[in-house]
Amino acid sequence: MTTRSIDRFSLASFALLLPIACATPDNGPMTGKDLASAVLGGYSIGGISLGAAAGAAKNANEAYREIPQDEEVEIGRSVSAGLLGAAPLTVNALQQNYVNSVGMWLALQSGRPGLPWHFGIIEAPTVNAFATPGGNVFVTRGLVERCASEAELAGVLAHEIAHVVQKHQLNDIRKNAKKGLMLDLASLKSGGLSGDAARAFARVGLEGYVRGLSREDELEADRIGVVIAARAGYEPYGLVSVLQTLQSMGQDDSALAFFLKTHPSPSDRLAALEVVMPPSFEQLTKPNPALARYAPAFNRTRK
Amino acid sequence: MKLSIPTVAASLLFWSALCSAEPAVTVRQLDLKQQPAGDAKAVATVTAGTVVDVMKREGAWVQLKAGGDTGWTKLFDIKTGSGSVAPAAKSSGMSGIAQTLNLASGKRDSSVTTGVRGLDAEMLKKAQPNEQEVTTLAGYASTPDQAQAFAKAGKLTPRTVELLKAAEPPKGAPTK
Numbered sequence: 001m002t003t004r005s006i007d008r009f010s011l012a013s014f015a016l017l018l019p020i021a022c023a024t025p026d027n028g029p030m031t032g033k034d035l036a037s038a039v040l041g042g043y044s045i046g047g048i049s050l051g052a053a054a055g056a057a058k059n060a061n062e063a064y065r066e067i068p069q070d071e072e073v074e075i076g077r078s079v080s081a082g083l084l085g086a087a088p089l090t091v092n093a094l095q096q097n098y099v100n101s102v103g104m105w106l107a108l109q110s111g112r113p114g115l116p117w118h119f120g121i122i123e124a125p126t127v128n129a130f131a132t133p134g135g136n137v138f139v140t141r142g143l144v145e146r147c148a149s150e151a152e153l154a155g156v157l158a159h160e161i162a163h164v165v166q167k168h169q170l171n172d173i174r175k176n177a178k179k180g181l182m183l184d185l186a187s188l189k190s191g192g193l194s195g196d197a198a199r200a201f202a203r204v205g206l207e208g209y210v211r212g213l214s215r216e217d218e219l220e221a222d223r224i225g226v227v228i229a230a231r232a233g234y235e236p237y238g239l240v241s242v243l244q245t246l247q248s249m250g251q252d253d254s255a256l257a258f259f260l261k262t263h264p265s266p267s268d269r270l271a272a273l274e275v276v277m278p279p280s281f282e283q284l285t286k287p288n289p290a291l292a293r294y295a296p297a298f299n300r301t302r303k
Numbered sequence: 304m305k306l307s308i309p310t311v312a313a314s315l316l317f318w319s320a321l322c323s324a325e326p327a328v329t330v331r332q333l334d335l336k337q338q339p340a341g342d343a344k345a346v347a348t349v350t351a352g353t354v355v356d357v358m359k360r361e362g363a364w365v366q367l368k369a370g371g372d373t374g375w376t377k378l379f380d381i382k383t384g385s386g387s388v389a390p391a392a393k394s395s396g397m398s399g400i401a402q403t404l405n406l407a408s409g410k411r412d413s414s415v416t417t418g419v420r421g422l423d424a425e426m427l428k429k430a431q432p433n434e435q436e437v438t439t440l441a442g443y444a445s446t447p448d449q450a451q452a453f454a455k456a457g458k459l460t461p462r463t464v465e466l467l468k469a470a471e472p473p474k475g476a477p478t479k
Contacts, residue, residue, distance in 0.1 A: 126421025
């Protein structure tokens, strides 16, 4: 028997031992969605709060629960609203549509092609990119301006897609959210998160961007990202090129300051990619004149 | 976005910086090739730790200018100009040159972004949710069919590529 099923089993038998018919607590939160806490709230036996005990049991259970896709998407929507509150989308439909075309094409080659993927360029001159749970990916204008080709843009987007596929941000949010917040997901059944829960998820998600993911998560997203780009027909060195461009900007560049605080250094990432990218990848790099479409859409003059 | 004179000046500087060559150091001895291909003719040999200019990138290849020679080598054969010294350069006593390189790139870059306030920790901490922008974001979404058509127009064909395994960390390597 797994730990997870033990938790479920013990919670269920615990609940069965308790009186079902009871009055609603006067001032307890009565959502009607969380049967265990609603039934137990306000009662105590021998000085032990049964509500708290049941809450702890449910939280332990929650820690092992697989988050269904609709709940993940809802968390991602909340975090996206927060991020877009910090920096709005750029007003350029041509480029926004372009990024969505590249992004969706890449996502179709990823491990989670069925997510409601959305891609956006956000109005910031600095270099950064963000993914939320559920398939929202954002790149700053400053980073897009430093992508010299569609393959480079694809390298960046594929890295972010890999974070979503591996649920890096979702796991980070679960780890850092207050215990009760994950339980609020139950309110989804009546349509959407409550305003308070949505704001709380946005806060935890944005704090995650300030903290940054682990080096392991970042290097894993690099490894998976180059493969997603290669599977989509792009040459796999786009991300390598972008990382070299960022490396050449130098550590003192203010456009990189926040990015460098929250990511391993470009040099570290390049060294890790060099070790794992096989020589056979060089065969996947035939010039593709059809991708010259990138330059006019992004006002690029550089070859 | 409001266009101010400093913004225009900064973007002009930015574009001119992009269009000019980018400095780098070779991390190993290499042959500069006439074309970006392994079987192309070598035009010159460049030693490790040489300061070069990156002219352009193409797939796994990068075009360099080293002294009077121009040719192609692999992307991973160079370290683009940054603060740290390439390992090969260190061992061949190139720290002086690398330092010069660092100063040069630092000067170029600070002229581009000094005073530019971007999305930072403070802004993320203070952000208030913007639901309207989430709706706008959804409006730009591409359907799978549209993405397929976009790929076809770009002559992008899906292919099978194995996932890459994580490299074994070297003994004694820091975990963070």
